[in-house]
Amino acid sequence: MRCVAARTRRGTHVASLLEVRNISKRFGGVVAVEDLNFVIRKGEILGLIGPNGAGKTTVFNMISGIQRPTTGTITLEGQNLVGLRPDQIARKGVARTFQSSSFLPGMSVYENVYLAAAFRSLAAIQRRAAPDVTEAALRATGLVDVAERPAELLNVSQHKRLEIARAVATEPVLLMTDEIVAGLNNAETDEVLDILVRLNGTGITLVFVEHDVRAVLSVSQRLIVLAQGRCMAEGDPHEVARSPEVIKVYLGRRYAQNQ
Numbered sequence: 625m626r627c628v629a630a631r632t633r634r635g636t637h638v639a640s641l642l643e644v645r646n647i648s649k650r651f652g653g654v655v656a657v658e659d660l661n662f663v664i665r666k667g668e669i670l671g672l673i674g675p676n677g678a679g680k681t682t683v684f685n686m687i688s689g690i691q692r693p694t695t696g697t698i699t700l701e702g703q704n705l706v707g708l709r710p711d712q713i714a715r716k717g718v719a720r721t722f723q724s725s726s727f728l729p730g731m732s733v734y735e736n737v738y739l740a741a742a743f744r745s746l747a748a749i750q751r752r753a754a755p756d757v758t759e760a761a762l763r764a765t766g767l768v769d770v771a772e773r774p775a776e777l778l779n780v781s782q783h784k785r786l787e788i789a790r791a792v793a794t795e796p797v798l799l800m801t802d803e804i805v806a807g808l809n810n811a812e813t814d815e816v817l818d819i820l821v822r823l824n825g826t827g828i829t830l831v832f833v834e835h836d837v838r839a840v841l842s843v844s845q846r847l848i849v850l851a852q853g854r855c856m857a858e859g860d861p862h863e864v865a866r867s868p869e870v871i872k873v874y875l876g877r878r879y880a881q882n883q
């Protein structure tokens with residue numbers, strides 16, 4: 625359950641997709657992330673949890689190129705990502721969703737997804753054409769029936785699925801979702817989780833930042849807990865969730881008593 629910084633675990637090689645090494649991020653006097661090390665393994669569903677302000681979104685921002693680490697390295701299959709623009713990183717196959725919807729108003733659902741697909745296929749013309757990718761992303765997220773609707777008229781659950789569709793249309797190898805089930809009821813949450821698990825089944829590696837612990841534990845194969853910008857625990861989700869330290873710092877006694 626200790627945080628594993630090394631490339632190997634019990635002497636065996638871990639097939640990593642993305643490696644974060646000694647990254648820190650400071651905003652003036654605020655240390656958002658401090659000397660953080662972790663790997664994202666190919667094909668896994670990794671949950672990233674922690675209290676408000678722990679640094680989770682900052683980690684996503686650094687991986688996706690929105691913010692540059694103050695120190696440290698980030699590599700995707702051995703290729704450096706630090707210093708690349710967000711669009712360059714996206715073209716390498718790293719997609720993410722945002723806490724607030726990032727759709728383009730005044731456009732239909734289809735057009736919103738198509739733009740994301742066109743962005744990717746410009747850089748990878750050997751891949752499927754943008755209309756095929758758009759339709760596949762709409763099908764994968766259950767948005768076919770509302771494809772012609774103006775994006776701003778969708779309900780909350782549909783907006784969340786549009787976020788996923790736009791990310792999937794870039795044909796990512798790694799998808800990072802940031803509080804994608806926040807504001808959804810249990811049925812809507814399960815629907816979104818099913819979509820994500822199915823996408824993972826097609827080979828997309830998933831990293832999942834979420835405060836909904838039920839959701840995190842139901843889909844994650846591995847869990848990393850951040851606190852004050854550092855890794856506090858890492859390992860099997862159910863074991864991590866039983867850790868007294870994790871219960872004290874994040875999950876709370878009420879969570880533990882209900883288990």
Ligand SMILES: Nc1ncnc2c1ncn2[C@@H]1O[C@H](COP(=O)(O)OP(=O)(O)OP(=O)(O)O)[C@@H](O)[C@H]1O
Nearest residue numbers: 651654655656674675676677678679680681682683
């Ligand atoms: N642009 C910024 N300027 C100054 N401080 C920032 C900035 N972005 C984040 N921070 C600070 O960095 C710390 C980590 O923030 P971050 O948003 O990454 O946490 P988080 O774990 O995603 O939190 P939450 O669960 O509330 O979304 C917080 O103290 C936050 O106030």
